[in-house]
Amino acid sequence: MSEEWRTLADRVRNWGRWGEHDQLGCLNHITADALAGAATLATQGKSFSLAIPLDGDSPMGPHGLRRAPVHLMSLDGGDESLGNRLQGFGGYAAREAEALEQTGPFRANDDWILMPLQSSTQWDALCHGYYEGQMYNGVPASASTSLGVTRNAIDTVAAAGGVAGRGVLLDVARHRGVAHLEPQSVVTAQELDAVATAQGVTIHTGDIVLVRTGWWPRYAELGVGNGVEWQMGSPGLDWRAAEWLHDHDIAAIACDNVAVEPTMPADNGLILTLHMLTLRDMGLMLGELWDLEVLATDCAADGIYEFFLTAPPLRVTGGTGSPINPIAFK
Template sequence: MTTTDANVSDSSNGPEEDDWRAVATRVRNWGRWGDDDELGTLNHITPEAVQYAATLARRGKVIPLSVPLNSDGPQDAFGLRRNPVHLMSVDGGDDDAAEHLHGWGGRKEKGIATLYDAGPARYADDWIMMPCQAGTQWDALSHVFYEGKMYNGYPSSAVTSLGATKASIEPIGMAGGVVGRGVLLDVARHRGVDRLEPHTAITPEELDDVVATQGVELRTGDIIVIRTGWWQEYDEKQDGHQWFVDTPGVHWRVAEWLHLHNAAAVAADNISVESQPPANGVRLCFHMLAIRDMGMMLGEIWDLEELGADCASNGTYDFLLVAPALPITGAVGTPVNPIAIR
């Protein structure tokens, strides 16, 4: 989703408006795990669930699910977000820097000169500047709110200019991030296509069909991973703006489907998990239901091509998923390098 859409003020009304608000009431988990809870549906991942997930690493095959963090990412056309900027602060061209640094610069330069004088060791160092949600990411529970409230009833004003003082990504990172049983629901392969058509909305009924066809049993605490094939669209065309506005994804009613299955989190290979434009015309409707009402993190911009092929090759669609959040104090999202172990 775009950063500029994060504070939602919706003015639509009518039957569709009433429908999503009724769902919001049914799926709202505020107070379910205590008035001070900041983990949301990750509470479904119990130690027993993690133990079971570990048994799914049957072959020891590790499959990365992240896209590269570089200047070719999909964020070049989105408001306040930009692709990562990588800078070197010391590099291999500085091998003879010491002879130029004596008597010049400040403490840093003096320190480099002293180190280089002491022996043959040289080093490189670098920086990266990026939005926390520039590439493969988790949305934190403070990322989206409406009507002055975010998850668990915390006031949206708790997200200050210094960071989110409630429901940030930090407590999730400090709790171990996201480790559990991942279940791939390969909607594109179920339809027999490389990727879904633009604007396709995936309904709960279709997800039920995918579950039945794949022969996978859903369990409490599962991390649902949905393949649309859409990452290929960006990878081939490199058009970040069109990739966003055309994206297929889940229908807003999938929020209740996830709630009924006691899912811990959901991720997809597009930029917003939900389809654009939303099926009911309410901007970020799925985000509002999942993040604000349910307390469910969304994983966006995951590369699911290798995982999809591997699952199809042996007919098993569950795996150990390790996708820890970085414990960035006050952050409303985090980069993540998720891996599936099969």
């Protein structure tokens, strides 16, 4: 790793800032006063879901370390008279179906989801990324076990009240006057400042910053089969923007792309460089695959780029991330 990268890692590292046992990292910036103030931003009675569809069209695709969610029906309309047709076949399950039908008119539809926790709109937990044998706050990599991660996992965030606060949209694509950024385009800290200034919004301590690159709608337009090259060419934040995130005391950051940062190696030759600086050194959670389109259109229309944002993760014990349905309220 380069000397420049090492110097930045040392500068932004928050280990011990909130105590040696802290597992929330930059979410500590969202104080009770900050949360109460954020709730007052919901003045227009408008809400926006920022989640992509949770289905087989996920950018994760059908193969690899992560795969698209698989949705299976376990009871459907064709099973309305299942108990009568089974006639006792199948043991307990059949008897359960028969009993359901014999006790009244109620029938049910039921289903399953099989998925990696990070194959749709999601948060990366602080335990998700690490290097040199240590996670955030010096937690050893051995805290990750086959039964779950015992420190810095997503359930810690869920148990603490989830993620909610003042959200700020920085619409980089609209600022550049394009539908989407070009593949591997890098968004610098200077550009984030320029976008905020142009939009007339001030970044506050404890903000949850959302960055729109236009990646998601372009991927959805191309489709699963044709979007692979686009996925690998995702634009995103420059790794040096970690200093901007640190200096502004950002609570969390989320983007409409697959990895927040570009997916190909950075100019220092490393991949997921920003992940290492944010998750491991800063204790800053990353949100990926957010759909910011409808919200961005509304913000451009009324000139208001701040809102109350809630994005609670599931309380998955020892989980390295969680699917979410973020909601922005204006």
